[in-house]
Amino acid sequence: MNDINENIESPFTLKVSFDQILKHYEVLSKSDDEFIAAKACRVLKTAEGYPELRDGIINSQDLVTREKEIRIILQDSFSPILTKNEIKTASVPFHNLIFNSSERFKSIIETAGDDFELQIKNMPEDDSYIIACTIILSFCYGYHINFKRPFYYEIPDANGIMQYYKILYNADFVEIIPSKNAPKITQEDVDELLDNFDNMEMWKEKFPPNSYTFKGFVISNIFNITDDQSISNIKSSLIGEDKRKDKSFMEDFHQIFQSLLGLKDIKVGFSIYNEKEDTFEHVYGEGMNSFLLNHLDTNDCSDTLCKVSYNRLLKEKKFYAVSDVDKFHKLSKGKAPQYKTLKEQHIKSAILAPIANENGLLGILEIVSERPKVLNSINANKLKDVMPFIVSAVERSKNEEQNLIEAIIQQECTSIHPSVNWRFEKEAKIFIKDQFNGNKPSFNKIAFENIYPLYGQIDIKGSSDARNWATQQDLTIQLNGIKSIIEAAFDIEKLPIYEQYLYQIEAFLEGLSTHFQVDSEQQISVFIKQDIDPLLEHLLVVESLRTQVESYFGSIDDKVDVLYNHRKEYDDTIALINKEMASLLDQKQVEAQVMYPHYFERFKTDGVEHNMYIGESITKENSFNPIYLYNLRLWQLQVMCEMENSFYLMQPNFPVKLDVASMILVFNQPLSISFRMDEKQFDVDGTYNARYEIVKKRVDKAYIKGTKERVTQKGKISIIYSQKQDEIEYLRYVKFLQSKKYLDNDIEIVELQDLQAVTGLKAIRVSVLYHKDKDDQSFYTYEDLMKEISA
Template sequence: MDVRISFNKLLEQYEVLAQSDNAFIAAKAKRILEEQAPYPELREGFSDFSKLETYKDQIGVILQDSFSAVLTNNEIKTASVPFQNVIFNSSERFKRIIRTAGEDFNLEIKNLPDDDMYIIACTVILGFCYGYNLNFKRPFYYQIPDENGVLRFYKILYNADFIEIIRTNKAKEITQEDYEELLDNYDNVGLWKEKFPPNSYIFKGFVISNIFDVTDDQSISNIKSTLIGEDKRKTKSFMEDFHEIFRSLLGLKDLQVGFSIYNEEEDQFERVYGVGMNSFLLNKRETASCADALCNWSYNRLLKENKFFTISDVDKAFNKYEKPSPHVSILHKQGIKSAIFAPIANESGLMGILEIVSKRPKVLNSVMANKLEDVMPFIVSAVERSKAEEENLIEAIIQKECTSIHPSVHWRFAKEARAFIKAEFNNEKAAFNKIAFDNIYPLYGQIDIKGSSEARNKATKEDLALQLNSAKNVFERAIKIEKLPIYEQFVSEINDYLEGLRNHFQVDSEQQISSFFKEDVESAFKHIYVIDELKPLIDSYFDSIDDKVNVLYNHRKEYDDTVAMINKEMASLLDEKQVEAQAMYPHYFERFKTDGVEHNMYVGESITKEDSFNPIYLYNLRLWQLQVMCEMENAYYQMQSNFPVALDVASMILVFSQPLSISFRMDEKQFDVDGTYNARYEIVKKRVDKAYIKGTRKRITEKGKITIVYSQKQDELEYLRYIKFLQSKHYLDTDVEIVELQDLQAVTGLKALRVSVLYHKKEDDKEFYTYNDLMKEIKA
């Protein structure tokens, strides 16, 4: 843009005033015109800004009415070059503000990027030259530090009455079509430069800026914008910005801001968690009882009356009484000299405390505190929103950790929740409708600890035997010291229990022996503990007892730890592999930890809510499931040596080819099958792993083998293809067998494929194969 400083438009007004009937006004206008007359360049315009110094005196005369000497110490006013930070005349007050800011201060408009400046100039041209008034009005600001280093905000209002815009031969004609295109492309500076090429217009004249100190208003606005943002507490700049805003509002450089939250249930103040956040009321404490943090008067002032209070001189208040108030003491300890405590409260009562402190006495006082009246509503609103967000987050965490809704079906729950909200809003009877999915194909699998009951019983018997022998040792030693019949009776009972452990351990044996220890043995030990010779033996006995379960818990702990580790590792591996399965096709997935890990998968059109389901996705998931079971078997035996107890596992897959319906049980917070016919699937799931091969006493599940249970011939053929394919990939061995299952209650005709897993000494990275890979292999 070709910018030229010119006073032509202003001088034209003086030409009119020179013809005035008021002799004083006319004489003054003529004198100004005479002052300019020898210097035609002041009318024609000049681009060399150095000439501003040359014509300094003449410009002063021309602008004397615009810059009144009477108001120069009050008004903040400048004359400047359009679209440039070049000021050539200003009021005395503006000069003082700039001098105070310091020699290294660079004056610039804070909220006006260079590209915006270009586009704004173009919008001005559209109005001046083409009559397209875009009404582009937005406030511009200077941000200037005062003598205390506190940033103050100054709003700029431009008077453009003395500007002329002249088209050059480089200017393009702007059509209605061009105008409409520009309306939708404000941020496309390239397009604006195409329509308005550089130096295609002359900006001739100058602008007068009337400037106003709006620090208070801007500080309030900044507080609003700072509090509106999401997750601001997590950013380091949040509290830094907050401090600067309050420093500007209250005009204090060394001011600090803190917060504490009020917990009504506990009647205590709590720390607010966020980057850079502090509480001067709590200091280093996480929480403090309100009664311990405040005196009676300040407690009533904040919590009952919800009014602010100040301590203008902390040292004076501290020294005034022999036992200072708790809040005064804690401020004094931190070196704070004056403070304001303002309640963050709504109609429901106190939510928290805004704490403003300074290391200087008397600068924070009750007069100063009144300036907070304008900002507290925004802080209250922000805290209300924050509390609501925290409650929602708590509910979300509870749902995620305790009643998780799988992502594949979350859309359906969200849909019903929206309908529930809509019904409540319309004052209709709101009810959360049944969540059900029809025509769903189930997949079920488990990797189960083989012989878990026997292993648990063995560990229990070993622990009980150790504890019985330890007690027996005490009583046998007691007999040698003091031969009482009761000791011999205890030894006899212990021998009976040991015999029972060896030969006929029953379900209630553990409970009987535990009662014997608690009611008889421990009472006797307390009685004979006075015998010095027995004290070490009795101490040793009690040292062996686990504090939590109150029994000797060595072998059982090893077993329980092993089961927990197996479950954790297998569940973790399954979760990791599930990511790949979801990528194949979205489906519902859930797993459970028992003595091993079970998983359910449901796949179908009604879950994905898209017209995309094809049986090939079911085949892919079945093949994936079989591969994963092989992977889990391998992973288990590779880490088995790390477990306290060497246990074996057996894997099983249940194939159910008929689609079924599932629904969410609100009372149990989980999905279950719907209908009598579909219940057969659940019955098979619960009983099949305990089933025997027909005509034998051998369980269908066996360590080292994958068992695939099915009822339909097509299922058998389908899985034989999967097995053959995985044999070629060295997942499975060649010893495939087909067996019939002994009839279960209400379920007959089940068969099973059993095949050995091929194990690897080291875990190799293996890719998963798809159903298409299988088809290629068969065709090859």
């Protein structure tokens, strides 16, 4: 197989060409620098007589034949001085064909062994086709679609330890040429592709195989990222649920730590600390070991560690490294229990790392080797970057274990609303009976049929904008504080790095004021944590700056480690609103349950939502009548008005002024709900009933037909429905509440723009009447109330 395009499906026909780089040398040959011009002429002369070097090579054997000429052409890109240090190749993209490389790269491949086959690890075949298409969109049509992913090689070193190498492509010497038959790509095509990433047939229709010529080559700059990748792998391994049940989990974990520490023959173990009993306990799971406990399930800390190691790990929460177990066992005269236990297992060196949070020790990470001195106090410091992930995993594991200790009904279900608790008790009794009789117990499906749903929400308007504004204010204040310190430091010592930091701060400040984005907060926080905080710690020693730096650190919130003034006011406001609205709703629910039992649940988001279900199957009695449904609907509408009033009475006391909008969703057909054991909540059953859930999730963002006005508005209650009979029913309720001075007289009926899979929705909108205070007998519209409050 000589054709480099053989057995590869791609929109490209690949041609290895040096035309673009030779054009660069044509320019350099006219340089005023005689040395540069002479060298450029030499390179151009080398290429003379070999037109294939410019026209393009598709036969791999021709690359071998022209190896000498190619090496001369690429000499500046592959500097002989750096060839033993840089890891670099020349190739075509997403292809394992390499026709020039640095000496360092060759050495790495040779060390990997004769059986090693170089491959890009995270490049699925379909993805490579689509990446090629996005390159064409950028090169030929100017559509820049970001599908960049980090590509890397996995290559074992001389000791068989896996090393990870990141690949960065330089495509300066590439041109892409469409064939005569290549379909012309339009904006409409691009828009269609944006929503069809997985539709490979569509991509191939727009970009048929071999419809473009890739002419040139890429230079791959390759970097060893083993430490970073090992840390990432540790994090990924710990994130997944139930990993301890996976037989390969600990085997993979050993390999990850081997890569991190660069040591082949090491093993990893864990022991959990029981604070109440001051003991270490075995961690249960496939392949889990504790080298401190050896064969014991549990052991007193005093019988596991000597006083020095006990204080080091439990009190000081620092690494305890033993570079030579035999030596220290001898020095302790066999009395230190940790050396004795390790020696019995033929362990020669070890690192014991405390898994601890602010509350104390959670457990011990144990890394051991059967070779002396390979584990020591120096390489123990490499664990600092991974310990936070291990701490988080152990915290989660302890919480999970505590949850498992709960009663069986908590294990199988969740806290249950009193109106349906009878049904769960019935199933729990059947569960216990089956378990007692030796049968395999299981919770039967719990469902309620022919029940009527009611849904309402009081939603905070513009919460995202308010949060963004608060974030912008805090970050601006914090950055300006940092800026003034660095300016003062620059006046003292003219370091270029200070200028660079000031430039970065100015860029961040401009971005905050002009185009604040979702990831701006994260970018600035990383910049401050990684670059600025260490600098300010250093500047604390400068006498003239100490007061200013201490003042800055004093403005930083200890809990969240950022300046947290406006954001705290926003968060406190949201928490207060949710607390007060939920509390009022809960109080009113007690009264409603007395009228007629029904299922009720509420959720705190940016506001408060509630679900109610009423029907015969929930009450367990032959007592249900539609009058109870009508009563609950009227009650809901009245309570929503009271919640609106309660909110605006409290609004002047909130740290941040926010508004709310209320909505009720009417669904006039009975449906069925069932308890989902996996999500621990009730959900509707059936395709038709699912329409109700779809509307719930989308309707508050719906627009009035033909406008850009949202159906939910501050100062109004919106009642969403689809049937004429619902309109008639709720207009009766509205008129009644108008007579009670809950609602104003400005009723409007509007049609809603169609939602995805939902059409024909309408809404009754009517303004709420407010009281200035609890004793005030006057009634105000929203606008009147705002004037009165601000007067």
